[in-house]
Structure formats: C-alpha cells, structure tokens
Amino acid sequence: MTKGVIQSLVIEHLRGSVTPFKLSFEKGKKLSVIYGENGTGKSTICDAFDFLGRGNVGSLENRGLGRTNKYWHSIGRTPTDVSVRLETSDGSCKATLTRTGVVVDPEEKRPRVEVLRRSQILNLVEAKPADRYNAISRFIDVSGVEASEASLRQLIRSIEKDLEVAVARVQENTETIHRFWEQAGKPGSSAQEWATNELSNDNSVLDKAKIAIESLRLAYDKLLSYPGQYQEQLNACNDANEAVRLAESKINLLNEQVASEYIEVFEILQAAHQHFIRHPYPDVCPLCESSENVVDLPEKVRSRIASQNLANQLRSAQSALRLKQQSLVEQNQKLDYLKEKALVDAEKFKQSATCEHLPDGIELPVLAYPTDLAEWKNWLASAPKILEKWRIIADGYADSKKFTGTLKASMEALQNSSQIRRELEEVLPRLKETLNIIEDQRRNFTDGVLQKITENVSRLYEAVHPGEKLNKISLELDPAKRASLEIATEFHGLNGTPPQAYFSDSHLDTLGLCVFLALAQMDKPEDTILVLDDVLGSVDEPHVYRLIEMLYSEALKFRQCVITTHYKPWKQKLRWGWLKNGQCQFIELTKWTPTSGISLIRSIPDIERLRELLSEIPPDPQLVSAKAGVILEAALDFLTLLYECYVPRRTDALYTLGDLLPAIDKKLRTALRVEHKQENPDGTVSYIAKKLAPHLDELSRIAQARNVFGCHFNALSFELLDSDAISFGTEVLALIDNLVDHEAGWPRNAKSGSYWATAGETRRLHPLKRPS
Numbered sequence: 049m050t051k052g053v054i055q056s057l058v059i060e061h062l063r064g065s066v067t068p069f070k071l072s073f074e075k076g077k078k079l080s081v082i083y084g085e086n087g088t089g090k091s092t093i094c095d096a097f098d099f100l101g102r103g104n105v106g107s108l109e110n111r112g113l114g115r116t117n118k119y120w121h122s123i124g125r126t127p128t129d130v131s132v133r134l135e136t137s138d139g140s141c142k143a144t145l146t147r148t149g150v151v152v153d154p155e156e157k158r159p160r161v162e163v164l165r166r167s168q169i170l171n172l173v174e175a176k177p178a179d180r181y182n183a184i185s186r187f188i189d190v191s192g193v194e195a196s197e198a199s200l201r202q203l204i205r206s207i208e209k210d211l212e213v214a215v216a217r218v219q220e221n222t223e224t225i226h227r228f229w230e231q232a233g234k235p236g237s238s239a240q241e242w243a244t245n246e247l248s249n250d251n252s253v254l255d256k257a258k259i260a261i262e263s264l265r266l267a268y269d270k271l272l273s274y275p276g277q278y279q280e281q282l283n284a285c286n287d288a289n290e291a292v293r294l295a296e297s298k299i300n301l302l303n304e305q306v307a308s309e310y311i312e313v314f315e316i317l318q319a320a321h322q323h324f325i326r327h328p329y330p331d332v333c334p335l336c337e338s339s340e341n342v343v344d345l346p347e348k349v350r351s352r353i354a355s356q357n358l359a360n361q362l363r364s365a366q367s368a369l370r371l372k373q374q375s376l377v378e379q380n381q382k383l384d385y386l387k388e389k390a391l392v393d394a395e396k397f398k399q400s401a402t403c404e405h406l407p408d409g410i411e412l413p414v415l416a417y418p419t420d421l422a423e424w425k426n427w428l429a430s431a432p433k434i435l436e437k438w439r440i441i442a443d444g445y446a447d448s449k450k451f452t453g454t455l456k457a458s459m460e461a462l463q464n465s466s467q468i469r470r471e472l473e474e475v476l477p478r479l480k481e482t483l484n485i486i487e488d489q490r491r492n493f494t495d496g497v498l499q500k501i502t503e504n505v506s507r508l509y510e511a512v513h514p515g516e517k518l519n520k521i522s523l524e525l526d527p528a529k530r531a532s533l534e535i536a537t538e539f540h541g542l543n544g545t546p547p548q549a550y551f552s553d554s555h556l557d558t559l560g561l562c563v564f565l566a567l568a569q570m571d572k573p574e575d576t577i578l579v580l581d582d583v584l585g586s587v588d589e590p591h592v593y594r595l596i597e598m599l600y601s602e603a604l605k606f607r608q609c610v611i612t613t614h615y616k617p618w619k620q621k622l623r624w625g626w627l628k629n630g631q632c633q634f635i636e637l638t639k640w641t642p643t644s645g646i647s648l649i650r651s652i653p654d655i656e657r658l659r660e661l662l663s664e665i666p667p668d669p670q671l672v673s674a675k676a677g678v679i680l681e682a683a684l685d686f687l688t689l690l691y692e693c694y695v696p697r698r699t700d701a702l703y704t705l706g707d708l709l710p711a712i713d714k715k716l717r718t719a720l721r722v723e724h725k726q727e728n729p730d731g732t733v734s735y736i737a738k739k740l741a742p743h744l745d746e747l748s749r750i751a752q753a754r755n756v757f758g759c760h761f762n763a764l765s766f767e768l769l770d771s772d773a774i775s776f777g778t779e780v781l782a783l784i785d786n787l788v789d790h791e792a793g794w795p796r797n798a799k800s801g802s803y804w805a806t807a808g809e810t811r812r813l814h815p816l817k818r819p820s
Contacts (some may be wrong), residue, residue, distance in 0.1 A: 050310040051136070051138070051574075051575050052137035052138030052521065052571065053075065053609045054134065054135075054136050054484055055072065055073060055075075055136055055137060056070055056072045056073060056134075056135040057070070057073075057093070057097070057132070057133070058070045058071075058131075058132070058133040058134075058135070059071075059131075059132055059794075060129065060130065060131045061093065061121055061122040061125040061129040061130050061131070062092060062096055062099060062121070063071065063091075063095055063104075063105065063107075063119075063120065063121075063122065064640055064646055065089070065092055065096070066123070066125075066642060066643070067643075067644060067645045069089075069645060069647075071631065073608065073646075075299050075483070076634075076791075078603045078604055078606065078607075078609055079491075079599065079600050079603035079604075079611070079615065079633055080608065080609070080631065080633040080635060081612075081618070081633070081634050081635065082610065082611065082612045082635045082636075082637065083612075083615075083616075083618070083634065083635065083637070084612070084614060084636065084637030084638075085541050085614050085639075086614055087639075088637035089638055089645065089646035090377070090581065090612035090613075090614070091107045091165075091581055091612070092646060093106050093610070093612065093646070094106075094107065094579050094581040094663045095415055095609070096132045096447045096614060097161050097577055097610065097759075098163045099120075099130075099132050099143055099150060100132045100134055100141070100158070100161065100163025101159050101160060101163075101577065102161055102163070103149060103150035103152075105117075105119075105120050106163055106165060107165065107581070108120075108747075110167065115345060117473040117514060122645075125145075127145045127245055128144070128145065128146070130144065131143065131145075131779075134159060136157075138157075139157055140157070141154060141158055142666040148580075152330075159575075159576075159577050159580060159607070160571075160572060160607075161576070162576055162577070162579065163579040163581065164561065164576050164579070164580050164581065165461070165582070165583070166579040166581060166582045166583055167560060167683040168398055169557050169560040169564070169583050170548075170560045172535075172560060172564065172567075173547065173548055173556055173559055173560045173616065174548055174556075175548040176222070177221070177533055177534055180522065181533040184498075184501065184523075184533060184567060187501070187567070187570045187571065187602055189499050190490050190494060193486065193490050196703050197458075197483065197486055197487060197490070197521060198753075200482065200483050201483065203474065203479065204479050204483065205481060207398070207472055207475065207479065208476065208492060210468070210472055211469060211472040211476065213435070213471055214461075214465050214466075214468045216307055217461060217465040218466055219460075219461060221260075221458045221459075221461045221462035221465060222462060224458045225239045225240060225458050225459065228454075228458075232721075236680045240459075240462075244459070249424065257806060258442060258488065260400070260405035260406045261407070261410070261441055263400050263403070263421070263441050264397075264400045264403070264406065264438060265435060265438045265442065267396050267397040267400040267401075268401075268431060268435060269431075269437075270393055270397075271390070271394060271397055271431075272428055272431055274393070275428065277386055277389075277390075278383075278386060278390070278421040278424065279368070279380055280644075281379070281383045281386050284379045284382070284383075285376070285608035288375045288376040288379040288380075289376055291375070291501060292369070292372045292373055293367050295365065295369040295372050295373075298365045299365045299369055300365060302361055302362040302365055303362070303684045304518055316347055317704045320349045321346075321349050323351075323406045324346035324349060325343070327424055330342060330344060330345060330346070332508045333345060340555075349807040357771070372680045372814060378717045383506065386421070387787060390421055390424070391417075391419065397417075397601040398415050401415055402415075407441065410438075411437055413430060413431065413434055414429075415436065422772055430702075431441060437698070447463040453492060457622040470690065493573045497570075498523045498524065500570070501523055501567065502522055502523050503561050504565075504566035504569060505521045505523070505562050505566045506520065506521050508562035508565055508598060508602070509521060509558065509559060509562045511597070511598040511601075512562070512598055512702050513555070513591065513594075513595050514594070515559065515639065517538075517596050518537065518538075518555065519549070520534070520537055520538040521537050521547070522533055522537065524536070526757070532726075535547065535563075537551075541650040543614055556592065557583070558591065558595065561580070561583055565578075565602055567816070568606070569606075570601070573607075574605070574606070574607060575607055576606050576607055577606065577609075577610065578601070578603070578608070578609045578610070579609075579611075580609070580612070581612050582612050582613060583611075592654065596621070599611060600632055610623045619634070619636070635648065636648065637649065653790075654678060654679050655784050655790065656780070656790075657675055658672070658780070658781055659674045659681055659781060661675055661777060662774065662777055662781065667774055667777075669773035669774060670773070670776035672773055672776075673773040673776055673777060673787035674775070675775035676780040677705065677776075678782070679781075680705060680780045681703070681705060681708065681789060683780075683784060684711075685708065686703070686794060687712060688708055688712065690796075690813075691712075691716055691818040692818060693711040693712060693713075693716070693818065694711055695707050695708065695711045705751050706751075710748075714817040715818075716739045716818050716819060717744050718741055719814065719819050720744075720811050720813070720815075721736050721738060721739050721740065721813075721814050722786050722787055722795070722811055723737050723738075723803075723814070724738060724786075724810070725808075725809060725811070725812075737811065740786060740787065743782055743786065744777050744783070747776070747780065750776050750779070751776070787811070787813070788811070789806045789810040789811045792806035792807045792810045792811065793807065793810055798816060800812075800816075801816070802814075803815070803816055803818055804816065
C-alpha cells in the first residue's frame with residue numbers, strides 16, 4: 049500500500065532544535081535540498097529522520113562518546129522533552145524518548161528511513177569483506193534456505209546410514225534363514241522358498257496339540273496333591289473324634305460327683321447373688337420373705353457360690369464338649385468336600401486325556417480312577433515319570449513354535465529390510481537431485497540480486513562519470529569463504545582490482561553514494577525516506593552537476609529524498625532551476641543561535657522575486673531593473689551557451705548585456721520559439737508556440753534602462769520615466785515565463801533530437817542547433 053505524501057516534520061528539543069522547529073515539504077517535489085553553512089542545524093534535521101525511523105541519532109556515532117543517548121536532548125532540556133512528529137496526508141506519527149528507548153505512536157505509521165552521512169560514505173567500499181556482506185545480507189538473506197539445505201544434507205547422510213543398516217540387515221536375515229534351511233536338510237530349491245513354505249503351513253494343529261498336552265499336564269499334576277490332602281484331612285477327623293470322646297468321658301465323671309439337685313440349688317444361689325448386687329441391704333429374704341437371718345444374707349450367698357467348684361468344672365466341660373462336637377462336624381464336612389472335589393478333578397483329567405488334539409501314541413495312566421481316595425496313592429504312583437514325558441513333548445512343541453516364530457521374524461525382517469532398502473535406494477537419488485536444485489536456485493537468487501545491485505551501481509556511477517570507463521563495478525561472494533563480499537572494478541584493462549587502490553577520493557565518494565542508493569532501492573524505495581547528509585564534500589564541479597541530476601532522477605523512486613549541503617554553487621543552481629529533470633524544493637537555513645535554534649531563510653528564486661517587485665505598489669524602479677538585469681543576463685547566458693553563440697573572449701568570462709544580446713543574431717532570434725504543453729479537456733495534449741524574437745527585440749531596444757536605473761548612480765535617471773524601468777522588468781519576466789517552466793526548470797534535454805525540452809516536455813525550445 050502506498051504511503052501518504054509527506055507534509056511536514058516537527059522537531060522539538062532534539063540536538064540543535066532548542067525551540068520547536070517545523071520543516072514543511074512542497075507538494076509534488078520528492079527532492080528537498082537543505083542548504084546551510086556549517087553549524088546551521090542540517091545534521092539535526094537528518095538526526096530527526098533517523099530518530100523517527102530507526103530510533104537512533106547517527107551523527108554522534110563513532111566519536112568516542114560511548115552511549116550517545118544522553119546527548120540526544122537539547123542543552124537545558126530532559127530526554128522526555130524530545131519529540132519528532134511527521135505529518136503526512138494519511139495522518140501523523142510521533143517519536144518520543146523514554147527510559148526504555150524511542151517510542152513511536154502509532155507504530156504502524158512509522159516511516160522507513162535510510163540515512164547516509166559524509167562519515168559513512170566509504171564504509172561499504174572500504175569495509176572488510178565480512179562487514180560488507182553484513183550491509184547487503186538483508187537482500188540476499190537465504191539463511192532459511194541454507195538451514196533447509198543443511199537439514200536436507202543431514203537427511204541425506206541419515207538416509208545413507210539407514211541404507212547401510214538396511215543392507216546389513218538384509219544380509220544378516222538372509223544368512224539366518226539359510227542356516228535354518230541347512231539345519232532342516234536343505235529341502236526345496238532355496239532357503240527362501242523353504243521358509244515361505246514353512247510359514248505357509250497350518251500351525252493351528254501344533255498350537256492345539258500344545259494346548260491339549262499342557263491342559264493334560266495341569267489336570268494330572270493337580271491330582272497329585274489329593275492323596276496327601278486326603279490323609280491330612282482324615283487325620284484331622286480322627287483327632288476331632290478322639291477329642292469328643294475324651295470330653296464326654298470327663299463330663300460323665302463330673303456328673304457322678306455332683307447331684308442334679310445341687311445344680312438346681314446352685315442356679316438359685318446365682319439368681320439370689322444377682323439380686324443382692326442390685327439390693328445390697330435387704331430387709332427380708334427375697335425367696336421366703338422372712339426377716340429372720342436376713343443379716344449378712346448377701347455375704348452368705350456369695351460364700352456358698354464360691355465354694356461350688358465342681359459345678360463350675362461341670363459347666364466348663366459341657367461347653368468344651370459342644371465346641372469339640374462342632375469341630376468334628378466341620379472336619380467331616382471338609383473331608384466330604386475334599387472327596388467331591390477330587391472326584392470332579394479326576395473327571396476333568398479323564399476328559400483332558402481323551403482330547404482329540406493330543407498327539408497319537410502319547411502315554412496315559414489308567415483313566416478309571418478309584419472313588420476311594422485312600423487308593424489314589426497307588427493309582428498315581430507312576431505320575432512323575434508320565435509328567436516328565438509329557439513335559440518333554442510340550443517342550444518340543446514350544447521349540448517348534450519358537451523356531452517358527454524365529455523363522456517368521458527373520459522372514460519379516462528380511463522383507464521389511466528389503467522394502468526399506470528399495471525405498472531408500474529410490475528416494476536417495478531424488479533427495480540429492482533436490483539438494484542440487486536448491487543449491488543452484490540459491491546461487492542463482494544470490495547472484496541475481498548481486499547482479500541487480502551491480503547493474504544499478506554501474507548505471508548510477510556512469511551517470512555521474514560518463515565516458516570515464518569506470519562503471520564496470522562487480523559485487524561477488526567469495527566462494528571460498530562464507531558471508532564474504534568482494535567489490536572490484538576494471539581499471540585500464542586490469543580486471544578484478546579493488547577500487548580503493550586506484551580511485552581518487554572523489555571517485556570513491558561517488559562510488560560509495562551509488563552503492564548506498566542502489567541498496568536503498570532494493571528494499572521498498574516507494575515507502576522509504578532517503579536522507580543524504582552532506583555527502584558531496586569532495587566532489588568537484590562537473591561531477592556535482594551530474595550528481596545533482598542523478599540524485600533528482602533517483603529521488604523520484606523514493607517516498608521522499610532529503611539532501612543537506614553547504615556547497616554554495618549548488619544553492620545558486622537550484623535557485624535558478626538549472627536542472628535538466630525539473631525542479632526540487634530548496635530550503636535554506638540561517639545561522640543557529642542558542643535562543644532560536646534552527647531557523648529558515650525564505651529563499652525566493654530571483655524570478656519569483658522579480659514578480660513580487662513588479663506587483664508592489666508602487667514598484668521600486670531601481671530594484672526592478674537591477675533584478676531584471678540579473679535575470680536577463682542568466683537567460684542570455686543560457687541561450688548563448690546552448691546555441692554556442694559568438695561572444696567576445698575575456699579572461700574573466702564576465703559578460704554584460706551589451707555582449708550577450710547581440711550574440712543572438714537575427715537568424716537564431718527568428719528561429720527561437722518555445723512550445724508550451726497544455727492538457728485539453730478531453731485528455732489530449734497540445735502545444736502552443738510562442739516566439740522569443742519579440743521579447744528579445746524589445747529588450748535590445750530598452751536594455752539601457754537597466755544601466756540607468758539598476759546598476760549605478762546616474763543623473764540621467766532623473767530625466768527618465770519610472771515606467772521605462774518597469775517596462776524593462778515586465779519584458780524580462782515575459783521572456784522568462786515563455787522560456788522557463790517554473791516547476792520543471794529550463795529546457796536542457798536534447799534527447800528528442802529535434803528540440804530542447806524540460807522534464808515531461810512541458811517546454812520545448814526550437815531549434816536544436818543554431819542556424820548557419
């Protein structure tokens with residue numbers, strides 16, 4: 049999306065801006081030249097763009113100051129007072145200085161800014177190859193591609209290792225299967241054919257036989273414990289029966305010693321004792337309700353109860369008998385359960401022994417099991433031998449199963465490894481080819497970017513140094529080093545020479561500027577504000593003129609181009625509009641002071657000044673004629689140089705109107721005409737021709753007015769009318785208005801081959817050559 053047109057820059061308390069300073073930009077002029085002598089604040093304006101766009105004040109760098117942000121604010125102010133605001137047609141953004149750094153609000157409107165200063169102009173040219181690479185790395189940054197290449201190389205190496213492993217596994221599994229085949233007696237025509245046949249066999253019969261014999265072993269092995277369990281439980285029953293007999297004998301003995309009536313009395317005594325616990329001081333006997341002998345009756349009852357041990361023993365014996373009788377019942381029940389369970393397991397064994405999946409000829413015990421467990425010991429006497437035989441048979445089945453599993457695993461591993469090998473052998477060449485393609489594309493991209501930069505540098509350099517044969521600049525990456533950029537040129541037939549070894553300071557400066565411009569144009573120039581801070585210090589006069597033209601042409605590619613300079617001849621050329629490609633905005637700064645800071649001079653071009661003088665009421669004849677005379681000399685100087693007219697030769701090359709007006713002879717004067725471009729309502733373009741001869745003839749007639757009114761004190765001016773001076777000024781202005789487009793400048797471009805034209809051909813001056 050195109051950014052808004054820049055309207056103004058407001059600087060407050062940044063460096064030399066001790067008071068708020070506003071710099072307005074003229075609409076439609078993308079090149080703004082700021083002229084001022086040293087110390088007028090040019091670098092502060094550049095710092096303002098740097099501060100806003102990049103959060104930096106670059107003019108203080110590389111001066112041994114360390115951290116420079118403490119010097120950013122004006123003297124007597126604090127960092128929080130610093131602000132820079134850029135006004136555009138689609139809004140504004142403002143940068144302020146906080147403890148955390150530069151903050152721009154809103155951030156999305158922050159402009160892109162590229163700044164080149166006089167001290168930096170040779171940085172790229174004279175930098176080390178690695179530092180030079182860093183300057184352009186953002187344009188050829190292929191780190192992501194290089195990372196992908198590295199990953200792809202690592203993948204290729206990994207696949208190569210995987211392929212080696214797959215080949216080794218194929219060999220290993222092939223040898224294992226071949227060994228099994230040899231152990232099997234080499235049946236069939238090959239090991240793999242045999243293995244395939246083996247694995248295709250129905251292994252379910254083997255599995256069922258193994259399961260059947262294992263079930264048989266478990267069922268038979270379970271019966272072995274029953275003779276011991278039976279004997280143990282039988283002993284427990286006998287012991288319980290004997291305990292009951294002994295308890296009964298003891299009770300019989302106690303019954304003989306204790307009468308039954310006594311037992312009834314004892315029970316009465318126990319009831320009375322419980323009564324006396326609740327009523328310890330009775331008035332009468334609770335049984336007969338007599339009060340006789342009631343004294344100490346509770347104590348007597350307790351004494352009689354305590355003396356009755358036989359009764360207690362009898363009660364204990366009776367309780368013990370009941371417990372032992374219950375135990376005898378439980379032991380007999382356990383014996384019955386054991387018998388039932390044994391017979392059930394014996395029946396299960398019998399069923400397992402008759403399973404159809406048991407191998408033929410397997411040795412079996414007598415299947416008709418005794419119903420009396422006492423006979424099981426003899427019935428199971430041969431069990432250990434039989435179980436061992438069954439174990440051997442079961443282990444054989446297990447070995448066969450294990451062999452089949454091992455063979456199957458080997459075959460599957462062989463097939464998988466072979467498949468993996470085929471896939472890797474198929475994909476590996478493709479990956480290598482892909483890597484080669486990516487490497488070639490990366491190199492082509494990098495070389496293409498460098499070629500584009502090189503072509504742009506050469507184009508710009510040739511525009512400043514035409515015909516010098518120094519434009520064969522090359523930027524190349526050193527293939528032997530990573531992140532290393534070499535810059536070279538051709539110098540008098542010697543290729544690959546570093547320019548800093550042969551170029552003059554002026555040539556190196558312009559080369560550095562061209563490289564900077566070429567790089568700036570690589571990254572969204574239409575969104576970029578280009579700032580050139582006093583970069584023309586060592587450039588001589590002819591090159592300055594061409595450099596100005598080149599900068600104006602390139603400025604049109606940027607959002608805005610701001611150039612600061614203290615080069616005075618440039619000031620004069622800009623004031624007169626002597627640019628082939630059109631006008632630019634000219635801004636002049638006056639002397640900086642601690643109280644007013646940065647200040648502007650209203651630098652009005654002489655033509656506009658003459659127009660103002662003529663519009664004054666009343667106009668000053670002396671000022672009008674003086675200014676008109678200077679402008680007329682400029683116009684005549686332009687025409688005589690353009691058409692190579694004959695003028696008197698002087699050592700000081702200073703010419704007057706008396707020299708220049710006659711130099712435009714009758715033939716040329718008659719041929720001179722200027723075509724003015726105009727756009728019609730229907731969108732078409734047409735030209736209106738205007739002759740210059742009438743103006744030149746009239747000026748030849750009244751040119752003396754300039755000398756009388758505008759140059760010297762002359763008594764003759766007392767006798768002449770002021771209108772003569774005003775007429776002279778008016779005629780000069782009419783000539784200039786016909787000849788010059790005040791926006792596009794003077795017609796200096798001869799590319800048409802038929803006439804001289806301004807930028808956009810708003811003025812077309814005929815003829816191209818002076819008539820012979």
